[in-house]
Amino acid sequence: MSDAVPVTQPADQVRLGNFESQVFSHTPALLRTAVRMCGNAAEAEDIVQDTLLRAWKYWDRFEPGTNCRAWLFRIMINVIHRRREGLEAVAPHLSMSEPEMTNVLRFESKIEMDENGTAAALAKLPSEYREVLMLVLVEEFSYKEASAMLNIPMGTVMSRLHRARQMMMKFLKRGASQAG
Amino acid sequence: MNQMQCTNVRELLSTYVDSELDPVTSLRVANHLEGCVGCRQEFEQFAQLNRLFKGAAGVFVDIEPTLTGRAKAINDRVRNKILSELAAVSPAHDQDDSLSEEFFPPVIKKTSPATAHPVGIKRWFPPKFLKKLALVAATVVLTTLLGFTGLIYWAHYSGTLMAGTVRTHWVCTQLDHLGLYRTTPEQTQNLLLRYQIQAPDLSAVGLKFQGVHQCKIAKADFAHLVYLDHANQTVSVFYGGQEAIVKLREQAGTVTPQTVFTKQDGNMRVTAVCTANQDHLWMVAGVLTPEQIQIVTNSICLR
Structure with a gap:
């Protein structure tokens, strides 16, 4: 942090204080999910920073008393989707829906660090399965909240979760047999 | 209560393990699991998977130790960025607001002066309000002109x-x-x-x-x-x-x-x-x- 503190208006200071107290406590959860969703720590930090700055920009739209965590996750999902769309537009042949390619391109040496192989199995999932799994299983959002965040029907959340779980089990079993 | 088939139960297991089934269906699945070893095994696997995700030792084993430090560093960077932007509020900073955006706008451009709290006239008349006002005014003017033109044409160029x-x-x-x-x-x-x-x-x-x-x-x-x-x-x-x-x-x-x-x-x-x-x-x-x-x-x- 720089030594010179920029001069701000008292109203801005109050607004910033309010923002910090409600938002900054969710940063670890956002970062954890972002790492698993994009597979790259540096990119995940960039995504979370982008998310927080955007939350600040639209802080007036946040209704006090509503679920701030869900609001932030919704912003982050939006940031990730936009980045993904941008990546696919630049290099359409590097489709994020190809699990093997995603793994090779984006996870680098992280796989070896996970002793249980769960992270590696998660990395192999197509991104749309991975994100729904992260939101429901890790962040414990309800199906309804996940549906709103991802802008997909509840039925799609359910089917993606079911399919994601089956794929995870398959990857984990395959990993276990290879290790054995 | 009808006995459920294994195929139906397995399709519902994922939702069941997340406690998102309605009470009646949930009870029927529970009854089935009591008497079906195969389905119960799959349910156990799903439940185990849930535990892996919810426990810090599972899917986040590689990032948990540094997570708090990294999050704090991000918060510091964001705070600094906001403070420097507040100190250099530019009147042009809100110009990229768009009525056509959905819930959230495009990614903030890193090179542009970022958005800060609106000051002066923008505090009372935000750009979106002014845009709406301009849109309404333009519509009124256009409608008046069209009506006026139609009236002139009707009077001077039509009929006997x-x-x-x-x-x-x-x-x-x-x-x-x-x-x-x-x-x-x-x-x-x-x-x-x-x-x-x-x-x-x-x-x-x-x-x-x-x-x-x-x-x-x-x-x-x-x-x-x-x-x-x-x-x-x-x-x-x-x-x-x-x-x-x-x-x-x-x-x-x-x-x-x-x-x-x-x-x-x-x-x-x-x-x-x-x-x-x-x-x-x-x-x-x-x-x-x-x-x-x-x-x-x-x-x-x-x-």
């Missing part, structure tokens, strides 16, 4: 001569009241000279000449002479040349010298008078009695 005379009289009266058709004495004189006419003296029926302007009725060219009566009501006298005579002949058949056509439209009486040499057409529109019309017609034809 008789119907057009009534419309033109009405529209021109309204515009005259707005001051749009007021002419100076010099302009009036020039226009009368151009049509080579003089304004008929209709003082016998209490009408006073006000001015003249150029006009169209059923696409034909006319000079519109405006008179006012004692009650300040407008009476219109239109003068058309050969073109108007041709138009009248097309619509009314044979036109002999001093043919008088009269049409009653509400309390409006419209009279067309063809002068003796058939080169000129005079038309009168206004709230006039038949006697007044007769006097006006005579005044015109005797000229």
Whole structure:
């Protein structure tokens, strides 16, 4: 942090204080999910920073008393989707829906660090399965909240979760047999 | 309660393990699991997977140790960025707001001055409000212009001569009241000279000449002479040349010298008078009695 503190208006200071107290406590959860969703720590930090700055920009739209965590996750999902769309537009042949390619391109040496192989199995999932799994299983959002965040029907959340779980089990079993 | 098939149960297991099934279905799945080893094994695997995700030792084993430190560093960076942006608030910082954005806008450009708390006039009149206001104003202006154009076209370019005379009289009266058709004495004189006419003296029926302007009725060219009566009501006298005579002949058949056509439209009486040499057409529109019309017609034809 720089030594010179920029001069701000008292109203801005109050607004910033309010923002910090409600938002900054969710940063670890956002970062954890972002790492698993994009597979790259540096990119995940960039995504979370982008998310927080955007939350600040639209802080007036946040209704006090509503679920701030869900609001932030919704912003982050939006940031990730936009980045993904941008990546696919630049290099359409590097489709994020190809699990093997995603793994090779984006996870680098992280796989070896996970002793249980769960992270590696998660990395192999197509991104749309991975994100729904992260939101429901890790962040414990309800199906309804996940549906709103991802802008997909509840039925799609359910089917993606079911399919994601089956794929995870398959990857984990395959990993276990290879290790054995 | 019907016994559920394994296929149906396994499709519901994922939702069951997340406790998102309705109570009745949830109970049926639970009953099935009690008596089915295969389904229970799959359920156990799903439950184990849930535990892996929820426990810090599972899927996040590689990032948990550094997570808090990294999150704090991000928070510091964000705070610094916000503070520096607040200190250098630019009036242009909100210009990229867009009404067409959905719930959230595009990614913030790293090179642009970032958004800060609105100050000054923007605090009370945010850009979105001003944009909406401008949109409403533009719509009103456009609608007025279109309506105005339609009205002018309806009055001057459509229908027959008789119907057009009534419309033109009405529209021109309204515009005259707005001051749009007021002419100076010099302009009036020039226009009368151009049509080579003089304004008929209709003082016998209490009408006073006000001015003249150029006009169209059923696409034909006319000079519109405006008179006012004692009650300040407008009476219109239109003068058309050969073109108007041709138009009248097309619509009314044979036109002999001093043919008088009269049409009653509400309390409006419209009279067309063809002068003796058939080169000129005079038309009168206004709230006039038949006697007044007769006097006006005579005044015109005797000229």
